[in-house]
Amino acid sequence: MVAFGVALLFVFIAELGDKTQLVALAFATRYRPWLVMSAVFAATLVVHLFSVLLGEILGVALPIFWIKILAGVAFIGFGIWTLRGDELGDEEKLKQTRFGPFMTVAVTFFLAELGDKTMLATVTIASQQQSFVPVWIGSTLGMVLADGLAIIVGAMLGKRLPERAIKIGAAVIFIGSGIFTLAEAFIGR
Numbered sequence: 113m114v115a116f117g118v119a120l121l122f123v124f125i126a127e128l129g130d131k132t133q134l135v136a137l138a139f140a141t142r143y144r145p146w147l148v149m150s151a152v153f154a155a156t157l158v159v160h161l162f163s164v165l166l167g168e169i170l171g172v173a174l175p176i177f178w179i180k181i182l183a184g185v186a187f188i189g190f191g192i193w194t195l196r197g198d199e200l201g202d203e204e205k206l207k208q209t210r211f212g213p214f215m216t217v218a219v220t221f222f223l224a225e226l227g228d229k230t231m232l233a234t235v236t237i238a239s240q241q242q243s244f245v246p247v248w249i250g251s252t253l254g255m256v257l258a259d260g261l262a263i264i265v266g267a268m269l270g271k272r273l274p275e276r277a278i279k280i281g282a283a284v285i286f287i288g289s290g291i292f293t294l295a296e297a298f299i300g301r
Contacts, residue, residue, distance in 0.1 A: 115243035119250030120257075122237060126230045127258035131289040135224045136259040138285055140266025143213045148263050149256070151217035156255045159225045160234050164248040167238025177297050184294035191286030195279065227293065230255060 127133050139148045225231050234251040241247050 113246070115237075115241035116246035116250035118241060119234065119237050119247045120254040122233055123230050123251040123254035124258050125254075126233045127255050130228065130230060130258075131285070131292075132221060132224045132228055132230065132255075133259055133262045134285045134289075135221060137262040137266035137269075138281065139217050139220070140263040141269055143217065145263050145267040147213055148217055148266075149260060151214050152221050152259050152263070153252075153256050155218040155221040155225065156252050156259075159222050159231060160248055160252045160255065163231050163234035164238040164244055164251070167235040167247070168242065168244055177300070181294065181297050184290045184292075184297060188287055188290035191283040191288075191290060195283040224289070227297075 136148060136152050139151075230251075234247070237251065238244070238247045
């Protein structure tokens with residue numbers, strides 16, 4: 113029970129104001145809140161399963177440089193894609209695309225979480241607690257609770273903000289996160 117509580121608390125705190133929370137907020141302005149929440153939950157389950165497994169196996173550290181490089185480039189790509197926009201336009205037409213909104217949110221969130229401080233926090237907690245399931249469930253719940261707050265705010269703001277402002281704001285978040293992640297990779301090396 114201690115491992116669950118530690119993971120929940122520290123991941124919740126680490127996620128507050130984090131780039132993945134901003135990603136969830138940005139998606140909540142565009143898609144239905146339940147869709148964003150379910151995609152975030154699915155991505156979080158997978159990435160935290162991976163994080164806890166790494167923490168359990170490696171015990172101490174991750175070779176994070178290349179993960180941060182890939183994540184940084186992906187963020188910049190997502191930002192450019194966001195500015196360019198979807199050719200099909202509205203959410204109903206997006207459902208006809210190959211991946212659809214759920215997979216778009218889940219994959220983006222998964223990639224955004226790679227090398228992120230909450231992933232590293234989960235790896236660290238797992239290496240210290242050595243309690244696989246409680247850390248996995250606790251860290252996932254902490255993340256989903258923090259991102260749930262962002263999704264609620266995004267859903268409320270999305271009804272009041274013009275679509276162009278949302279698109280530009282989301283692109284700035286992605287590109288800024290990409291630049292920050294790349295800088296962090298090289299500075300930490």
